[in-house]
Amino acid sequence: MTVRQAVCLVGGRGTRLGALTESTPKPLLEVGGRPFLDYLIGEASRFGLERLLLLAGHNAGEVVGNYAGKVVGGLSIDVIVEATPAGTAGALSNAADALDPVFFLFNGDSFFGFNWLSLVPPLDRDDWTLQLALARGVRGGRYGRVETEGDRITRFLPKGESDLPINAGIYLVRRRLLDRIQSVPCSLENDILPPLAAEGELLGFAAEGTFIDIGVPDDFARGQDAMPAFIRRPAAFLDRDGVLNHDDNYVHRPDQIRWIDGAKDAIRWLNDAGYYVFVITNQAGVAHGHYGEEQVHSLHAWMQRELQDAGAHVDRFEYCPYHPEGAVERYRRTSELRKPGPGMILKVRDEWPVDMAGSFMIGDRDIDMQAAAAAGIAGHQFPGGNLLDFVRTHAPARRRNPSSR
Ligand SMILES: [Mg+2]
Secondary structure, eight states: OOOOEEEEEOOOOOGGGGGGGSSSOGGGSEETTEEHHHHHHHHHGGGSOOEEEEEEOTTHHHHHHHHTTOEETTEEEEEEEOSSOOHHHHHHHHTGGGOOSEEEEEETTEEEOSOGGGGSGGGGOOSOSEEEEEEOSOOSSSSOEEEEETTEEEEEEOSOOOSSOEEEEEEEEEGGGGGGOOSSSOOIIIIIHHHHHHTTOEEEEEEOOOEEETTSHHHHHHHHHHHHHHHOBOEEEEOSBTTTBOOOSSOOSGGGOOBOTTHHHHHHHHHHTTOEEEEEEEOHHHHTTSSOHHHHHHHHHHHHHHHHHTTOOOSEEEEEOOBTTOSSGGGBSOOTTSTTSSHHHHHHHHHSOBOGGGOEEEESSHHHHHHHHHHTSEEEEOOSSOHHHHHHHHSOOOOOOOOOO
């Protein structure tokens, strides 16, 4: 099973922010010059999902006007508006017909920077109804705390300072959760999660990462600088053929892919370490008429699904279909996009908040190293073997999100 949908709760009224949210829904408040929700949507769009559903209530008009029908990085956005406030779980039952069998759910007024796909690997187990991302290392007395035993959540503890993690507001949910919503209003946090924990139906995944709750005035102030800083990260630019999969000449179908040892784990490692991961691949097979761009897209979508099973994702696949001696006329041209040109790397740099200083390229050929040099980033030539080992050796050290259950 593949997770394709994310659902965001944007209906909350920001009572703790007072006058600020009288006319604007809390998730639309400006943080670092952009609506807070834009950062959340940007994050959600990174994980290879296809659809995002915004569940709106308070001042829903602005949410509908700004987001309904938009597409962000492959995510198509829809908005469902509730007529009367039904609580965080009630909002879900209101949207029941639009929900997938398994979906991500996240709060529209808090941000937790971690690899969402860490929650996916136990998807083949049927012993849970909901998984929570837990934030470790959050200080202060304003959050309830979560007690775990192994990967299972056993209890929710009252607000207070503690070394225990907190609920970070990002969930992986099975739709059967809806069976438990008997009447509205119904709160996910108060009415649904505690009994689920008591029955052993809740898994927790704890990580360290930036956590910002804009419903709290201190965090709202901190977010003004912290959010733009958080999304500015170094990138790993990875060649595809010869790095992620064996270079078996004009590979263009899933049955032709032989993954390099450690490739999926290497990408997961880079995701957990907070790198953006971009694939940068010459696909002259398009210019030579061996396959079409549509096949390149569907192969990359397939690779993304395979990666999801391993808790990993590629932020974007960039490919160059051109070749100066191509057989197909519209692809017959020289292009700066084609490696050894730096065009694909520079295109990503211009469209994403990439910190080029800590970025690097891994490729198996000289043209990859030339492209990296021309783009002004480090290049590491992969000689074959295990890609995870290679990445661990060559990626500049960053504080990792320890991703243990
Ligand atoms: Mg290659």
